Amino acid sequence: MNQAYWLHARLIKTLDLTALHSLLLLSVHHPSTLPYVRAAFVGHQPSLLRHSAAFPFNTLIRASAADPSDALTAFSLMRAAAVPPDLFTFPLLLKACSLLPFSSVDDPRRHPGVAAHALAVKHGLSADLYVANTLVRLYGGFALLDAALQVFVEMPLRDAVSWSALISSLASNGHDETALDAFRLMQACSPDAAPDEVTxxxxxxAVANLGAPDLAAWVDRYVARRGFVLTAKMGTALISMHSRCGSMDRAARVFNRMRQRERGVRAWTAMIVGYAAHGRSAEALGAFDRMVGDAGLRPDHVALIGVLTACSRGGLLEEGWRVFRSMERTPGMEPRMEHYGCMVDMVGRGGRVREAYNFVEGMPVRPNAVIWRTLLGACVSHGDVALAEQVKRRLAEMEPGHDGDYVLLSNAYGWIGRWEEKDRVRCAMRVDGVAKRPGCSSLRV
Known part of the structure; x- marks a missing residue:
């Protein structure tokens, strides 16, 4: 801060542009100095700024990027000083605009990012590679894919960043297959644009979202052929992909190929969650124990959910209680609502529904509807209709119109031959205006 005071005083006294530039560069790395920079722009030296180039304004926009309104104010000062923007101005401005909120009900033409695009066109800078790349990311982030594609198609020159921006825009908006098509086009149309780790x-x-094992195997081979290093991020992504595509054996091979220092909490968590999802409970518990014991890593809440889920699905009650009690004893690892839900599911699956009910009643936090509904499902599965009725009354107080609660209780009555109560529950659904929502599934062909 002392250096900022000195530079600001020197600027006021001497009108030295070097002091202004030094103060600007200081503000990029030390945001606390921004008030002095804004003071210099707004009040002290307007005549000095009118004879300045775009560099001071670009630097101020960059330093203010964390607060889009401040970045827009800096750009307004640039316009007021009649300083024309250059090739560096619009990428910085558009990145700031991408942080502003936007929803599908808003008029895109009223968003500052679209206005900045129009101004870039007016100044003949919209076709610049860096400006266009930022525009593709901007429109992709706002789910305006038609605009993103139009910018991309009109680009006279494209590099790896251009393709990465397009692929990311498509994948982040749920167009996973189209994103993969864009990746194939990237290799065919721009062979010199080598994909980086982010791409x-x-x-x-995208392949993980599709759940396609053939595509997963192809991507794995591509990564190996191109010589990508299995960093923590890359390796974890591949493990998660293979897990979601149905092959934990391939996920394990990726994990074993990773260097020891790259096997962080996220990589171990991906393995634990994957084993749990595939019903390989003993392997999930073994991975958790090696993570904590051999690797000496502290599990996060996702890893703990994974191992508790594995214990629940595998009927490993003693091991699940061991993990849960270790959480209670360890500072900073206090159980969350999701962990309590896993315990209720685990105890309920084991047929100990009364014990599960007492566990819910003794929770230090107020149980939510998901936990009560988990308990209701366990009561129905093990035929404890009396407790199911009690749990259903609790759920009716919290979420009175949930169709699944009615259906579960109705099924419980049907399984024990109490047909009148079953009909009564179904009639109550009609009277209360609750309709059963049909289930659905998807199949990739």
Whole structure:
């Protein structure tokens, strides 16, 4: 801060542009000095700024990027000083605009990012590679894919960043297959534009969302052929992809190929969650124990959910209680609502529904509807209709119109032959205006 005071005083006294530039560069790395820079722009030396180039304004926009309104104010000062923007202005301005909120009900033409695009066109800078790349990311982030594609198609020159921006925009908006098509076009149309790690992780997650094992195997081979290093991010993404595509054996091979120092909490968590999802409970518990014991890592809440889920699905009650009690004893690892839900599911699956009920009643936090509904499902599965009725009354107080609660209780009555109560529950659904929502599934062909 002392250096900022000195530079600001020197600027006021001497009108030295060097002091202004030094103060600007200082503000990029030390945001606390921004008030002095804004004071210099707004009040002290307007005549000095009128004879300045775009550099001071670009630097102020960059330093203010964390607060889009401040960045827009800096750009307004640039316009007021009649300083024309250059090739560096619009990428910085558009990145700031991408942080402003936007929803599908808003008029895109009223967003500052679209206005900045129009101004870039007016100044003949919209076709610049860096400006266009930023525009593709801007429109992709706002789910305006038609605009993003139009900018991309009109680009006279494209590099790896251009393709990465397009692929990311498509994948982040749920167009995973189209994102993969764009990745294939990238290799065919721009062979010199080699994908980087960020692009590959986007492609990997798109394949994971599709759940296609053939594509997963192809991407894995591509990563190996191109010589990508299995960093923590890349390796974890590949493990998650193979897990979601149905092959924990391939996920394990990726994990074993990773260097020891790259096997962080997220990589171990991906393995634990994957084993749990595939019903390989003993392997999930073993991975958790090696993570804590051999690797000496502190599990996060996701890893703990994974291992508790594995214990629940595998009927490993003693091991699940061991993990849960270790959480209670360890500072900073206090159980969350999700962990309590896993315990209720685990105890309920084991047929100890009364014990599960007492566990819910003794929770230090107020149980939510998901936990009560988990308990209701366990009561129905094990035929404890009396407790199911009690739990259903609790749920009716919290979420009175949930169709699943009616259906579960109705099924419980049907399984024990109490048909009148079953009909009564179904009639109550009609009277209360509750309709059963049909289930659905998807199949990739």
């Amino acid at each position: 590959m992780i986007t492609v990997i997650m």
